[in-house]
Every structure is written in structure tokens, then in C-alpha cells.
Amino acid sequence: MTDFIVRMAKPEDQAFIAEMDSEFPTTRDRSEPPRDTDVFRLALEHSRELRLFYVVAEREGVPLGYGLIGPRQSPMGIDRASISCVLANLAVTPSARRLGVGAAILVELERLSRSLGIRFLYAHIPGSAADFYRASGWTVADEGRGLAWIEPPTIQLWQEQQQAIGNAGPRRAMTILRADYPDVDLGYGRMAYRSLRPDAVVDVFSFPRVGDNSILGASEFLARECDRDPSIFAALPADVSRQLVEVFMPSILGPSRTAEIRRLRR
Numbered sequence: 001m002t003d004f005i006v007r008m009a010k011p012e013d014q015a016f017i018a019e020m021d022s023e024f025p026t027t028r029d030r031s032e033p034p035r036d037t038d039v040f041r042l043a044l045e046h047s048r049e050l051r052l053f054y055v056v057a058e059r060e061g062v063p064l065g066y067g068l069i070g071p072r073q074s075p076m077g078i079d080r081a082s083i084s085c086v087l088a089n090l091a092v093t094p095s096a097r098r099l100g101v102g103a104a105i106l107v108e109l110e111r112l113s114r115s116l117g118i119r120f121l122y123a124h125i126p127g128s129a130a131d132f133y134r135a136s137g138w139t140v141a142d143e144g145r146g147l148a149w150i151e152p153p154t155i156q157l158w159q160e161q162q163q164a165i166g167n168a169g170p171r172r173a174m175t176i177l178r179a180d181y182p183d184v185d186l187g188y189g190r191m192a193y194r195s196l197r198p199d200a201v202v203d204v205f206s207f208p209r210v211g212d213n214s215i216l217g218a219s220e221f222l223a224r225e226c227d228r229d230p231s232i233f234a235a236l237p238a239d240v241s242r243q244l245v246e247v248f249m250p251s252i253l254g255p256s257r258t259a260e261i262r263r264l265r266r
Contacts, residue, residue, distance in 0.1 A: 002099075002100060002104065003059055004057050004058060004059040004064055004096075004099075004101060004104070005057070005058060005059075006055055006056070006057045006104050006105055006107075006108040007055065007056060007058070008044075008053075008054070008055055008056075009044060009054035009055060009056045009066065010044070010056075011037055011040060011041040011044060012037075013054070013056050013063060013066070014034065014035075014036075014037045014040040014041075015037075016056070016063045016066070017040075017054065017056075017066050018034075018035050020065070020066060020089075020091045020093075021089065021091070023091070024089065024091040025089075025186055026068065026088045026089040048116075050070070050071075051070060051071040051078075051085065051116075052068070052069075052070040052071070053068070053069050053070070053109070053112055053116075054066060054067070054068050055067050055068075055105060055108050055109060055112070057092070057096075057101045057104060057105050059096075063093075064092060064093055064096035064101050065090070065091055065092035065093060065096060065101050065102060065105055066089070066090075066091060066105070067087070067089065067090045067091075067105040067106065067108070067109045068087070068088045068089045068090075069085045069086065069087050069088065069109050069112070069113060069118075069121065070085060070086060070088050071085055071086070072084060072085065072086045072122075072178070072180070079160070079178070082151065082157075082178065083117070083118065083119040083120055083151055083152070083154075083200070083201075084118070084119065084120040084121070084122060084149065084151065084178060084201075085113060085118045085120075085121055086121070086122055086123065086124075086180075087106075087109065087121050087122070087123035088123075090102060090105055090106060090109075090123075092105075102132065103132075103135075103136060106136050107136075109121075110194065110196060113196055114196050114197075118196065119195070119196050119197055119199075119200035119201070120149060120151075120193065120194070120195055120196065120200045120201055120204075121193065121194045121196065122147055122149075122180070122191060122192065122193040122194075123138075123191070123192045123193070124180075124182050124183045124186075124188035124190070124191060125140070125188055125190050125191070125192050126187050126188055126189065126190070127143055127189055127190055130190060130192070133192045136194075137194060138192045138193060138194045139192065139193055139194070139204075140190055140191075140192045141182075141190055141191045141192070141206035142190070142206065143189050143190055144182060144184065144189060144190075144208075144209055145182075145190075145191065145206040145207060145208060145209065146179055146180060146181045146182070146191065146206065146207050146208070146209055146214050146217055146218060147179065147180055147191035147193060147204070147205075147206055148177060148178065148179035148180075148204070148205055148206075148207060148214070148218035148221075149177075149178050149179075149193070149201045149202075149203065149204040149205075150175060150176070150177050150178075150201060150202040150203045150204075150236075150237060150240055151175055151176055151178060151201055151202065152175060152199065152200075152201065152202055153172075153173035153174055153175040153237065153239075154173055154174070154175075155171070155172075155173055155174075157173075157174040157175065157176050158171060158172055158173065158174035161174060161176070174239050175202060175237040175239045175240060176239065176240070177215060177218060177219065177240045177244055178215075179207075179214035179215050179217065179218035180214050181209055181212075181214045181217070191206065202237060205218075205221075207221035208221065215244070219244040219245050219247065219248055220248045220252065222236070222240075222244070222245045223245050223246075223248040223249045223252050223253065224252060226245065226249065226253075226261055227249075227252070227253045227257060227261070230260075230261045230264055231264075233245070233261050233262075233264060233265070234264040234265060238265075241265070246258075246262070249261065249262075
């Protein structure tokens with residue numbers, strides 16, 4: 001039996017969370033926690049709209065650690081239509097480690113995510129935490145590799161793309177490729193993920209880093225995989241293959257091989 005509890009954060013937790021974030025910075029997917037108590041209070045009050053949730057573990061009123069999940073950010077802004085969220089931080093005070101505090105925080109964040117309809121969680125983690133996440137049911141990618149996943153088709157994804165680029169085609173249930181690289185420069189050299197339901201995503205895979213744009217890197221990787229196994233191309237959702245993967249195929253595979261693979265979709 002544990003002698004601590006895990007609860008939703010309160011405004012008075014701001015100083016503790018800011019101190020922990022200074023020592024163990026959040027990944028760049030989220031800005032750092034508010035340093036002002038009033039701003040932090042507003043963030044807590046509007047957590048559902050922001051899709052930004054803090055939990056705190058405490059023992060007899062003394063905080064032991066905290067966790068934060070939030071919406072992923074892309075060059076186009078916050079992905080509010082995404083069924084995925086990022087575990088932006090999970091930090092435990094040194095004196096409370098190896099007592100199950102971190103595991104309890106993670107379990108509560110997963111429970112909270114499921115209750116909010118979030119299907120897929122991912123995180124940038126240090127290599128030293130890989131065993132912890134594996135033991136908690138997460139899948140951990142190899143050092144330095146990116147993580148990509150294809151989300152199930154929804155109208156919300158079409159609306160997001162239409163708002164971002166203004167030309168997403170006819171209104172329809174749309175799918176999309178999401179991707180991210182580990183934050184190596186912050187010490188988070190690995191990607192980890194947890195599907196919160198069996199049909200959370202259409203597919204998920206890791207890929208080698210190529211350049212700074214993770215979506216382009218994932219798309220190039222898929223193009224090469226389609227050359228290795230053309231059935232992969234046939235199984236890709238059209239939104240992903242036509243908008244991303246097929247862009248790279250002619251330069252990587254050549255016109256003849258590209259045409260041969262494209263015929264599989266007919």
C-alpha cells in the first residue's frame with residue numbers, strides 16, 4: 001500500500017512545478033509551466049480547452065512529483081484535432097524515487113487521457129528511463145530515431161487541415177501522418193509511446209532522422225519501405241500516400257519503379 005496520493009494540480013502547486021521544471025525541463029512540444037501563479041491558475045481552470053493537464057503526487061501535503069500531458073505542437077500550431085497528446089514531463093523528487101511515485105503518476109495520466117478521449121500518448125525520454133517506460137507498458141524506440149503514426153480518419157482532421165492550408169479538398173473523414181524527433185539536445189534521446197486502445201492508430205513506426213522536419217523524414221522513410229515491400233503502399237491511406245509519400249518516390253525510386261508501385265492502388 002502506498003502512503004501517497006496522485007491528484008489534479010492546484011494553483012498552490014505552481015512553485016513546486018516551476019522548480020521541478022527548472023531541474024527537469026519539459027520537452028519543446030510544450031512551453032515551460034507558467035512562472036506566475038495567476039497565469040497557472042488560469043491554465044488549470046481552462047485545462048480542457050487547452051488540453052493541458054497537470055497531476056501532482058503528494059504525501060501528507062508535501063509534493064513528491066508531477067506529470068504533464070498536453071497537445072502536440074507542429075509548425076502549423078497546436079494539433080487540437082489530434083487523438084494524440086504528448087507526455088511533456090514526468091518528474092519525481094530525488095528523495096521519492098524508486099517508491100512507485102513515477103509509475104503512479106503515469107497510471108493516473110493514462111487514466112485521465114482515456115477519460116478525455118485521447119487514444120495515443122507519446123513522450124521524449126532519456127535513455128536511462130527506457131526500462132521504466134517498458135515496464136509501464138510503453139514501447140520505446142531506439143536511440144535517436146523518430147516516431148511516426150497514422151491517425152484514424154475523422155472530420156476534425158479535415159477541418160484542421162482546411163483551416164491550416166485552406167485547400168484540403170472535399171469535406172470528408174481524413175487521416176494524417178504525425179511525426180516527431182527526440183529532443184537530443186535536451187537529453188531526451190528516445191521516443192516512447194502507448195496506445196490507449198487497440199484501434200488507437202492505423203499504424204505506428206520509428207524511422208531514422210533525416211533533416212529537421214520529422215514529417216518529411218517519416219515520408220521519405222515510408223517511400224523507401226514501399227520500394228522494399230510494395231504492399232505497404234497499397235495499404236497506406238490515400239491521404240498519406242498521395243500528399244506525402246508519393247512526393248518522394250520518383251526521386252528515390254525512379255519514375256519506372258514509382259509507376260509500378262502506384263499501379264497497386266488501381
